[in-house]
Amino acid sequence: MLAELSPALIAEVERAAKLLASKQRICVLTGAGISAESGIPTFRDKQTGLWENYAAEDLATPEAFARDPKLVWSWYQWRRQLVADKKPNPAHDALAQWQQHAAKSGQRLTLITQNVDDLHEQAGSRVTHLHGNLWQNRCSQCNTPYDNGSGMEENSKRDVSFNEDLLTCQHCGDYIRPDIVWFGEALPVEAWRAAEDAAANCEAFISIGTSSLVYPAAGLAQLAKQNGAKIIEINPHPTPNTIVDITLAEKAGVVMPLLIQKILGRVEHS
The missing domain is CATH 3.40.50.1220 (TPP-binding domain)
Incomplete structure (x- = not known):
């Protein structure tokens, strides 16, 4: 060295x-x-594969999730797969x-x-x-941490499925989002x-x-x-x-x- x-x-x-x-x-x-x-990959690296036509800045916003939650959720599931073995x-x-x-x-x-x-x-x-934490999720409406059924409120990497189906909050029924600070959020x-x-x-x-x-x-x-x-x-x-x-x-x-x-x-x- x-x-x-x-x-x-x-x-x-x-x-x-x-x-x-x-x-x-x-x-x-x-x-x-x-x-x-x-x-x-850093957040500013060019997207690859299915996501090469998207800019990260256009996906990591509350507005993007409200407009197309499936698109944003799928992108984060893809990102989780990229990171999972690191x-x-x-x-x-x-x-x-x-x-x-x-x-x-x-x-x-x-x-x-x-x-x-x-x-x-x-x-x-x-x-x-x-x-925020890529391995944790919360409700997009009431902010309740997502309980993945493991008995823990917060996801860990071991509990994450890479399924792209949207999840809903057990409390209010709205969509679950990654517990990440998006552009425009505090x-x-x-x-x-x-x-x-x-x-x-x-x-x-x-x-x-x-x-x-x-x-x-x-x-x-x-x-x-x-x-x-x-x-x-x-x-x-x-x-x-x-x-x-x-x-x-x-x-x-x-x-x-x-x-x-x-x-x-x-x-x-x-």
């Missing part, structure tokens, strides 16, 4: 590790880039390792994601989802409150694999900076963001294991 990193990048990893090992409150925001390394990559694993170690060492590491997959959970992390109140609190009170904020273009999540780094936090960006294509203190211009799966190894080494010897 070290052979893939330039001396300049290794030096920046060392600088980031030194900074992070000295902080007690850390906030991490992950975006589509970390999931793309596990083979999950596994965490070394970046997910490294974050989970760090979070578990932090709980024992006194660091407070809050992990927030814009992604709707469950790769952080698969790796063993506790994570706040800002944009973020979940509790999740956003937790994210804002973590960003406003952290000493270091790490942005991993996100374009920093999708608001309001993109404002979290600014909120952290305004409150005195140092900002670290991990992205093979760094954003032109003037608030970033340290840039690690490499794939998360390549740089994160080394970063976490060095952080934990410093924490244990501090």
